[in-house]
Amino acid sequence: MFPSTIICLLLLIIGAVAADCPEGYEVVGSKCIHRYTGGYLTYDEAATYCTQHFGRLPVLKDCASFTDVANYVNDGYTINYNKGYWLGATNGTLTNVWQWSDGAAVQMGGPYWALNAGDNLATEPGGGTSQNCAYIGDVSGYLIRDYGCDDTDFPVCSRPSVDGLCQHPFVLVGTQCVHIVPAEYTWPEARTQCGLVGGDLIVVDDCDQYHKVALYLDEQGYPDYWIGGSDEAVEGQWRWVDGSPMTMGLPYWATSTEGPQEPDNPGKQNCLELNCAWMYRFSSAWCSDLRRVICEADPI
Known part of the structure; x- marks a missing residue:
């Protein structure tokens, strides 16, 4: 097969799998992502903001999507220091089980969760039943931490590509x-x-x-x-x-x-x-x- 033919086939394949994101969203790995930086919101407010913009708080069930989104929000904005972005993961108060918003179990431990801020070097989540929502932020190197759902962070919204x-x-x-x-x-x-x-x-x-x-x-x-x-x-x-x-x-x-x-x-x-x-x-x-x-x- 001639090299030019191979190049054309590769371009066709890349074009076929490239995400086509709607207005307001950017291609981030395999997802379409929209980040809101207009102020801090509670978890419920962030979830509502995303649904109003036809997305949902992101579900990051594999290393690739987790890394893509973490690197995307980690862009050096000092205004967000010690703050972060909500993820679509919560700890059920009845079941005490962390789940993504699609019902799948949240993967625990490394490489996803941060170390607890205490001296025992335990892995997050460490807030017990008082911190039932998940976020990523600068303070933990954009690893996952648990947080009180009534506390405030920025929303980052995810949606599938339109094609x-x-x-x-x-x-x-x-x-x-x-x-x-x-x-x-x-x-x-x-x-x-x-x-x-x-x-x-x-x-x-x-x-x-x-x-x-x-x-x-x-x-x-x-x-x-x-x-x-x-x-x-x-x-x-x-x-x-x-x-x-x-x-x-x-x-x-x-x-x-x-x-x-x-x-x-x-x-x-x-x-x-x-x-x-x-x-x-x-x-x-x-x-x-x-x-x-x-x-x-x-x-x-």
């Missing part, structure tokens, strides 16, 4: 890779089923995308589905499985002409469903109920 494809069995619905499990499961079992195919229960936090998903569900003909929201951790505080707070009221939550707006039955119905009785608007249900499952995965 990503969905891996089987997922199909593209609007901007999300979606897979419906037609068998019925409880809500905890539904998360497990999504994990088996490389995803998690779907997060629907953008109104236009929610509309596309609702139309897609209407075409499938099933009456109800589990999606990725609950208030099991703290009663009355509805959150998505990625840890971000859920928008309450219209246009998402169902309203009955004869009763109060969903969610109802506080303390009893703690998991989120989409039900055709409500035109696939949000409604609370018992987590032990059986529903079909809507999974979501990142494009490839």
Whole structure:
């Protein structure tokens, strides 16, 4: 094969895999990353900021993505000294297990986590149940540390490239890779089923995308589905499985002409469903109920 032909083929391959990031995001390794430097935000505020900008706090499950993002934010800005950037990882107060926002377990120890600031040279996380959110910052050489979720850092947001494809069995619905499990499961079992195919229960936090998903569900003909929201951790505080707070009221939550707006039955119905009785608007249900499952995965 002639050298010029090889060069052309290499250029075609590089062009095929290069990320095409939306406006406001930059290519950082295999991810599209947006950094906010306009002020310090709590973890919830940072998660909300990212969803408002069509991304999520970053999930860094391998050395390559962790190194790419850490090097990206470590650009010598002295204004951020002793501060850092939130990551999409939290410590469940009920389970005491660190998880990424897609439900995967956070990898512990080196090379990811920093040494504890104490004298015992233990590895972070070291804040117990008082520091349940993860960040990276200058003070630790951009290794992961735990931090109080009500403390403040900068958001850094991540989203898949806009030209990503969905891996089987997922199909593209609007901007999300979606897979419906037609068998019925409880809500905890539904998360497990999504994990088996490389995803998690779907997060629907953008109104236009929610509309596309609702139309897609209407075409499938099933009456109800589990999606990725609950208030099991703290009663009355509805959150998505990625840890971000859920928008309450219209246009998402169902309203009955004869009763109060969903969610109802506080303390009893703690998991989120989409039900055709409500035109696939949000409604609370018992987590032990059986529903079909809507999974979501990142494009490839």
